[in-house]
Amino acid sequence: MGPLRGAQRSVIFHSRLAFRSSFQRMTLPLVASRLASSVAPKLKDPSLLKTGVCYVDGEWVKAASGKTFNVYDPATGALIGASPEFTGKDTEKAISAAAAAFPSFRTKTGREKAKLLRRWYDLVVENADDLAKLITWENGKPFADAKGEVNYAASFFEWFSEEAPRLYGDSIPATVPGNRVLTIKQPVGVCGLITPWNFPAAMVTRKLGPALAAGCTVVVKTPGEAPFTALALAELAHRAGIPKGVVNFVTTLEHTPEVGETLATHPTVRKVSFTGSTVVGRLLMKQASPTLKILSMELGGNAPFIVFDDANVDAAVAGAVASKFRSSGQTCVCANRIYVQKGIYDEFAAKFAEQVKRFKVGHGFDEGITHGPLIHNRAISKVEAHVRDAEQKGAKIILGGQKLPDLGANFFQPTVITGMTKDMAMAGEETFGPVAGLFPFTTEKEVVDLANSAEVGLAGYFFSQDLERITRVAEALEVGMVGVNTGIISDTASPFGGVKQSGFGREGSKYGIDEYVNIKTITLGGMNKPLQS
Known part of the structure; x- marks a missing residue:
């Protein structure tokens, strides 16, 4: 993956988008409030x-x-x-x-x-x-x-x-x-x-x-x-x-x-x-x-993020925002497929988009910036391809969906898309960018089958207040790490790693050191002689 290129200049960009279904018209302040400094940061050392x-x-x-x-x-x-x-x-x-x-x-x-x-x-x-x-x-x-x-x-x-x-x-x-x-x-x-x-x-x-x-x-x-x-x-x-x-x-x-x-x-x-x-x-x-x-x-990962009808919707929205948009979506454990049960789908989508609308995009050293650029132009191309693919196949972009050339060549609007289906590229490929696709689902079995359909299995998340469901789903998801009622799972004390084609081995935790040692067996014989008098 090569470095990004692009000039950046001051802009306040407001994108007015038609918000269909039960949603209202919104604007997205994808902005950098001032010219990003082109001066190198000064190091103390x-x-x-x-x-x-x-x-x-x-x-x-x-x-x-x-x-x-x-x-x-x-x-x-x-x-x-x-x-x-x-x-x-x-x-x-x-x-x-x-x-x-x-x-x-x-x-x-x-x-x-x-x-x-x-x-x-x-x-x-x-x-x-x-x-x-x-x-x-x-x-x-x-x-x-x-x-x-x-x-x-x-x-x-x-x-x-x-x-x-x-x-x-x-x-x-x-x-x-x-x-x-x-x-x-x-x-x-x-x-x-x-x-x-x-x-x-x-x-x-x-x-x-x-x-x-x-x-x-x-x-x-x-x-x-x-x-x-x-x-x-x-x-x-x-x-x-x-x-x-x-x-x-x-x-x-x-x-x-x-x-x-x-x-x-x-x-x-x-x-x-x-x-x-x-x-x-x-x-x-x-x-x-x-x-x-x-x-x-x-x-690689393609993390499912599941929100059941019985979830605390506000907590689920906060968890999904934290998981999906951390580092502008450029982490291996980012929520990539957000599945929301139909009973709360519209409510979740509206609240989720409202939170994303508050993001401020720009140069990382500027005051108040919440999200920076993607790493290079290939990353931008992939993100845009996923958005256009979803749009062409009937999904609705309710927030964002475009590059931000006035900020620089490698900036993309934080994006929310509804009406996602399993035939869209985002369902099977890791986006690695600031795009959240919301997939509706009906039953627990249906969504677990969808989550497990990926060839990879690094992380998965779900929100529910049903204790029996928590046990069932956590054990059924084919991933190495599960976040239950949280969108952040990285912790030094927690073993990090996946299953299937997300790899093998664990990093961090008490298990991490085991990846760097061999166990040697030493057998001592002749240890049953009687005590000497």
Whole structure:
């Protein structure tokens, strides 16, 4: 996914839309109230912005070729800076550094690793404002959201600093007289971590925290669209005293497939953790198969969000707004198919649209902005295609539905569409944008069947006040995570991951560290001799 381009200028845009059925005419203030600043944000610590270099073996280095790629502000199209265009050969040097660091790092005690992670956590918290500025600058999300992401990102270092000393094994009663069976947990080795652009801090720390707590060393492939947040984290790792070679950060844009293949095929890399699309996940699995790597993958989603007649409608509206429009709809657990039972469909749609109408779209650094741009022009094209497809097949756009060229090339109106049906593209594809399609349904079985019809199964949500229904539906949904009467499910303490073609493995929680360890069984024989006199 490439960076957005586009100029931005001051505009107040009012879209007057015919609101059919029982709905009233509404306007949508899709606005930026003033000209978005084209001036680069000022960091308290400018040395956190690392341009032209990657972090390998404890040093800041350039690509062997000297080539770089440009990174642009998705809101304004302005150049932020350049990062090294690493190749597979460059990445191999990072893998070698991680391999050289592993024998020493793996022997550190849990408490020693905990102290390193805690120092890294403290530095992230101390520099939270600058990290948030980098996120908004290269990702586009509003500054308030970016600050929330930094706190979330830091929490994984804190959580796994507490898990590091607690890699407990077991003593297992053996069936053979005189034998004793023990298990210990050992780090898997060098890990390749491939992270996405939509959470350029949190998706890095969610993988790094457990890897280091387990005693692994890593090579992080940062997203080409948003590399500078991850590189700032690398600088803070250096300051925290993380030993050289333990963490290595590489950047690339043009050679992304080559670098990914290097991590997936290199025999020294024992595990790959990937967050991204299902298509790329399948490719990495194929590439990793000859070396039988351990894999964990958090892939695409198409989350159902179900509102039953017995739900608290106002709470359901708030939950749907939070789930659907977080980061302008660019999260893997966003509500993508909103199913509303017919008895409350009109009421829900009217209240939902009223909430969305209050959004303020613009540059993430501007005061009061609730939603920023999409990440690149391909994202805009997909969102528009989904809207036009629904419109052509009989759905009604009751709010939004258009690009916002006066704000910039990568802005799209927060959109609400009613009368959705299962033959529309949005029913089967992840939109990854600020478009909410509302599907009517009649029965519980009908909606669960519709929800489970997707080939993916990452997250699902539903609102109901019927306790029996809550149990039935939560267990019936074919997803890895279920939010009941809430639209937000991300929590450091909660295991994150999916089923079906949304991948496998879990991140965060007490289970997250298990993805980075092997269980070794030790059988002790001859333990039944009598006591010596």
